[in-house]
Each structure stands twice: as structure tokens, then as C-alpha cells.
Amino acid sequence: MEVKKKLLDLVRDKIRFKHYSYSTERTYVHWIKHYILFHRKKHPIDMGKEEIEAYLTKLATSNNVSPTTQNQAFSAILFLYKEVLGVDVTKWNIQALRAQERKHIPVVLTKDEVNLVLQNIPFEYSLLVHLMYGCGLRMNEVLNLRLKDIDFGFNKIYVWDSKSLKDRTVPLPQKLKAKLLEQVAVVNNLHVRDLEDGYGSVFIPYALEKKYPHAKFETKWQFLFPMKSISTDPRTKEKRRHYVMPQTLGRNIKVASQKANLNKRVTSHIFRHSYATHLLQAGIDLRSIQELLGHKSVETTMIYTHVVSEMNKAKVISPLDF
Structure with a gap:
């Protein structure tokens, strides 16, 4: 009898299949787990546009994360829905409050x-x-x-x-x-x-x-x-x-x-x-x-x-x- 894999194990398998680095694997698994826990362990297949927007907005407002960190979390969630669950999230047109991004000029050396x-x-x-x-x-x-x-x-x-x-x-x-x-x-x-x-x-x-x-x-x-x-x-x-x-x-x-x-x-x-x-x-x-x-x-x-x-x-x- 085949044992059904847990969601995060499926995420890891897909990341490895697509040749992503180990650091990306750890980061994506972290944010996906954080997203699920934020919604009281509700399965992502039963969530959608509203839940994603609420989570990303919370990161920007209450957690005061940087734009890079918020984008990282968003990328992890997109990967979960598209690559693991087979859900096309582009049609949802996610409109969460985004963290304010500052344009930095790179520091260079002579x-x-x-x-x-x-x-x-x-x-x-x-x-x-x-x-x-x-x-x-x-x-x-x-x-x-x-x-x-x-x-x-x-x-x-x-x-x-x-x-x-x-x-x-x-x-x-x-x-x-x-x-x-x-x-x-x-x-x-x-x-x-x-x-x-x-x-x-x-x-x-x-x-x-x-x-x-x-x-x-x-x-x-x-x-x-x-x-x-x-x-x-x-x-x-x-x-x-x-x-x-x-x-x-x-x-x-x-x-x-x-x-x-x-x-x-x-x-x-x-x-x-x-x-x-x-x-x-x-x-x-x-x-x-x-x-x-x-x-x-x-x-x-x-x-x-x-x-x-x-x-x-x-x-x-x-x-x-x-």
C-alpha cells in the first residue's frame, strides 16, 4: 500500500526535481509552512486569493518585512499553488498591500x-x-x-x-x-x-x-x-x-x-x-x-x-x- 506523502514533502520533491538549491528549498518550505500556520493549518487547496492577500498584507503591515522578504514569501506561495497543487493563481490578480520598496544605488569599489x-x-x-x-x-x-x-x-x-x-x-x-x-x-x-x-x-x-x-x-x-x-x-x-x-x-x-x-x-x-x-x-x-x-x-x-x-x-x- 502506497503511503500518501505530506504536502511539505511534495513541495521538497518538486523543488529537487526542478534543480532548485538547498537554500531555496529551506526558504520555500519555511514560508509555505508559515502561510499554513497563519491560517490555522487550513489546507492551501481550500484557500485562495483572499487568504494569500491577507497573509502578504500581514507581512507588510504587522511584521514590517522588507520588500525582498515579502516577495520571497509570495514566490514560495506561487510555487506551491502552481507547481505542487496545479492551480493557476495568475487569474486571481493578487492585490495585497506590498511592502514599500526603496531604490538603492549599489555601493561599488574603485x-x-x-x-x-x-x-x-x-x-x-x-x-x-x-x-x-x-x-x-x-x-x-x-x-x-x-x-x-x-x-x-x-x-x-x-x-x-x-x-x-x-x-x-x-x-x-x-x-x-x-x-x-x-x-x-x-x-x-x-x-x-x-x-x-x-x-x-x-x-x-x-x-x-x-x-x-x-x-x-x-x-x-x-x-x-x-x-x-x-x-x-x-x-x-x-x-x-x-x-x-x-x-x-x-x-x-x-x-x-x-x-x-x-x-x-x-x-x-x-x-x-x-x-x-x-x-x-x-x-x-x-x-x-x-x-x-x-x-x-x-x-x-x-x-x-x-x-x-x-x-x-x-x-x-x-x-x-x-
Whole structure:
């Protein structure tokens, strides 16, 4: 007799089938559970437009969540109805009170400031940060790089976006080519040792693992920046080598910026902002930058024109200095 799965287990299965990250899985499950508890454990199939609007409005008014957090919760609920319950919610025209969104101009570093941070990053994380700045990669994109994603022959890096299915390539910085070759050799040797020790598997997307069950042991699928130790996969409970923890990389970036005596809030994303801004300053057209960043809309990329505009304002001389 087949045991009927619980709703949240169905959510997890669908998320894994669609190759979403583990962090997305945890976030979506959290908000869906919160949504159900808010309505006194009423099943979502018995709820609709009014319940969704009431929940999102409550988040914005009583909970004072940020626009990003509210959108995150909304995305989780949309996923539940569309992907798990098979309900088309677009016809409901959700009109909840949305959290007030502020338009922030991204903080960027000058080239000198970038170099100062890079000089203070510990050796084992240096190549990671160089790639974030040199290729405009998000933290999760650089951490998810595998050996097969580095094309030394055509000097490009493949960035696979399993969420929006908008894959792209970015030029491989020539200054990093030798270091990348060294890193590939390090991972090759590490993988051989792991196989000898009875490990050597790596996480690969659910559908691919079913189609190619032995792929997880292949060298080309290994992460370019693996952890120093074997860990237990929270989903499968299998012991394997994952990529460097985001928290670890973020902490080292913060310490490096402090050592560089920068009075700016330096996060991993500031290198992506700086990459786009410096390309724009160098005369690269907006459409090209949009493709390199993987933005769906050019309007998203246009924020960097405002950054450059603000920089140009600094060149204006005050009347006091006439």
C-alpha cells in the first residue's frame, strides 16, 4: 500500500526535481509552512486569493518585512499553488498591500579598493574572489562552478542557471588562467584520494543523477572549490565533498575589507556591482553587460548607469572652489 506523502514533502520533491538549491528549498518550505500556520493549518487547496492577500498584507503591515522578504514569501506561495497543487493563481490578480520598496544605488569599489581587498584575502579564497570580480559572478555562481565549466580552449566560463534556465558564458580572465589550471590539478588529486578512501561522489541535479547514475563520481563534475573535509549531504545523508560554505567565504571577505581599512560595507555582491560599473566606465555597451550579468531585463542593468552618473557628479566643482 502506497503511503500518501505530506504536502511539505511534495513541495521538497518538486523543488529537487526542478534543480532548485538547498537554500531555496529551506526558504520555500519555511514560508509555505508559515502561510499554513497563519491560517490555522487550513489546507492551501481550500484557500485562495483572499487568504494569500491577507497573509502578504500581514507581512507588510504587522511584521514590517522588507520588500525582498515579502516577495520571497509570495514566490514560495506561487510555487506551491502552481507547481505542487496545479492551480493557476495568475487569474486571481493578487492585490495585497506590498511592502514599500526603496531604490538603492549599489555601493561599488574603485579598482584600487578592489585590489586592496584582494591583497588581504587568504590564499585559499583568493581565486574565488578574483573570479567574482573578474567575471561578475554571484557568490552562488562561483561556488557552484565545476571542472567541466572552465573551457580553457575557448577561454570562457559556463554559468548554469538552473532556476531561471538562463545559462550564459563569460570571458575567462587571462590573468587567472594559470591559477585556474593549478586549481583544477588540485581538485583532480583530491578526487583521486577521495575515491581511494571510499568517497568521491558529488551532488548533481536530481534528473541528471537518475539519467547518469555514475556521473557523480566523474572528475569533471567535481566542484572547482571543494571543502577541505567530507560532509553529510542534508538531503540524501550521503557523505561527500561539497563546495566551500558561503558563510566561510563571506566572513573572509568581511575580514579582508577590514584589514584594507575600507569604510564601505563590503559583501560578496559588491564585486559583481564593481565589475559592471567598471565595464560601463570602460565603454562597454549596456546590452553586452546585461548578457554578461545574466539579467533578464536591461532595466535591471541600467542601475549601473546611475552609479556612473553619481561618480561623475563628484567631478563637479563646488562654487566655493571657483
